[in-house]
Amino acid sequence: MALVVTKFGGTSVATPEKIRAVAERLVARKKAGDEVVAIVSAMGHVTDELTEMAYAITDTPRMRELDMLLSTGEQVTIALLAMAIHELGERAISFTGPQVGIVTDDAHAKAKIVEIEATAIREALAADNIVIVAGFQGSTRDGEITTLGRGGSDTTAAAIATGIDADVCEIYTDVDGVYTADPRVVPRAQKIDRISHEEMLEMAASGAGVLSMRSVEFARNHDAIIHCRSSFTSEPGTIVTHEETTMENAIVSSVVHDMSDAKVTLRGLEDKPGVAATIFDMLARENVNVDMVIQNISEEGLTDLSFTAPHDDLQRVKTAIDAIAQKVGARTWVLDDNIAKISLIGAGMRTHPGVTAKMFRTLADEDINIDLISTSPIRLSVVVATDDTERAVRALHTAFGLDHE
């Protein structure tokens, strides 16, 4: 008997038929003797539809009210899933995030979980229920409804798995695991059987959509195992654990690309201490997630500063950028929407120098221009033009020996 947390994303619960299929899977699991907690997302495109409704009303919805709105999506799913399980003759009970004690900070639309009060889940499990929890949402200590941002349901799953000390946290998705690159772009991409938390974290941070960064972070911090697998088969997927499991010979374990960022450049800044601090303070106050930052070499005491941020945050960037430009004395600012980030990830990079050189050579051979560069001990990211993305990813996948036979 195992204590299992399983998470089903929006595509797995997109229709009543699919919800029934998930119910059958959960009931089978329960009948096999496991204790089961299921975390679910909003059905299909419901979150997008709700967001569209908000923007039909206003271009600048308050995040508190957006959370109030979006949190209804998961609440619909949990109720329907509980009904589907009852219909199969098993006990089940649904809980919203606030009900189940997912306590967050008050950063609406991207709240962070500060505590899991697991009592309600434990009691419901003890009463022989399959426990169903709304992903993506929680509440502050004052009872304000919050959401956890993109990939929030994964985060809920990982947080609950650690909160109730589950044996495994299974994340069901529409793909059958984590791949060495996006198979839609690289037909010869391979499924990865086991991967370390660290590498998975870098992949998620680099834009691999399979698992959310914060879910992997949670799992790493609490040494929890995540099993990322397909909702459509019973084949094992990818196990994410604390072990360093990269294959001996693979220096790079995956190539990840991400087209969700845009680049903003502030031109003609004074090159003096405190300017960057001011800029990123003001962006942080607007809740903008800055990713890469680069500052050019100074000419005549003036410099350019570029940063990337998600398209989702662009409205808030635009709100803040004029005030920022004025405050730091920038001559002008430019937005480039036409960029992609490409990252190589691999624990082996720590001990193998030369990855950078090989990456640049590979891209140069393809005549692809590199814009920004950023690195971590196990990751190397560059920004290229959107049009070059697929060619760059395929070339790197081949160059680093990741192609399937």
Next chain:
Amino acid sequence: MALVVTKFGGTSVATPEKIRAVAERLVARKKAGDEVVAIVSAMGHVTDELTEMAYAITDTPRMRELDMLLSTGEQVTIALLAMAIHELGERAISFTGPQVGIVTDDAHAKAKIVEIEATAIREALAADNIVIVAGFQGSTRDGEITTLGRGGSDTTAAAIATGIDADVCEIYTDVDGVYTADPRVVPRAQKIDRISHEEMLEMAASGAGVLSMRSVEFARNHDAIIHCRSSFTSEPGTIVTHEETTMENAIVSSVVHDMSDAKVTLRGLEDKPGVAATIFDMLARENVNVDMVIQNISEEGLTDLSFTAPHDDLQRVKTAIDAIAQKVGARTWVLDDNIAKISLIGAGMRTHPGVTAKMFRTLADEDINIDLISTSPIRLSVVVATDDTERAVRALHTAFGLDHE
């Protein structure tokens, strides 16, 4: 300056445009110096659509999970309405029923409000907000989400109006007030300017859809004024107060018809004490709202017993009825879906005998057969066949002098 509770139903908030129109109305009210609390329903047919989704999953959804599902409808509206008010530059904050301290019993799908903790509303008003509250919902002391049943948003409005001691509770609807009969059936029906709580209560109990019975009950018990008016005009509607305001000459103030009930007859029961008690105990346990009851004269120690109950409760009636029939030794049971209830209401009936005779004569002249009969001091109801409904309502409206010139 007045403290105003205003309620907008589903048709008034059916689209983003209509939500914007409600926002404008509320902002105008606020700018005129009033303190404003708005109660809103789910948009358009959302509640019906959610219900359909539930029944696509199971024929017998648990009421707890149905409440979990349906309560999302109002939550969407409050968030969008708050955004629309922000867009107009006013302060606004939305609350779900549970957040705002609407404490109910645990009768899911038809919960009763047991307490209003008005602190959150008072604080939000003091902070200069237009306060928006989700109608139709609340939560038990254990934090379980409940809904208040049909007309629940009216009930929320009346309960909050009494809870914060509002000067008036305005119920905005798609009609411009309470009429002497349904104007879709009786073209010569007239708008009623003022009506007593008692009469309004009987009208609501008899199926007049304008105001929910429980909202009027709340208002009567706390001597609160309800103003029932149109969302589309600024004309005054109907004022419901404690005064006996029936026009001097009108014995009957309205004719109400209701096609939402079905009739169940248990045949061949033993005619002995306790049988009826057993039947209605068992129905109550299934949460069936029984309306009219009639028992035939006994023949050879056997009798028939008929009762009416809402179509909405029929599934639960069917669940219970075989066990009931067996328990009380009924020979068989029959369901008649093809009935309508027609009621005359008027405070003047207390002092004017002969209304019953006149009603029966009017229906007899129209060759309409009467099935069940029930009365209160200010109401007289009969059950007729569905096909006879419109003819019966028109004939009675004319006979009792209610026709508009």
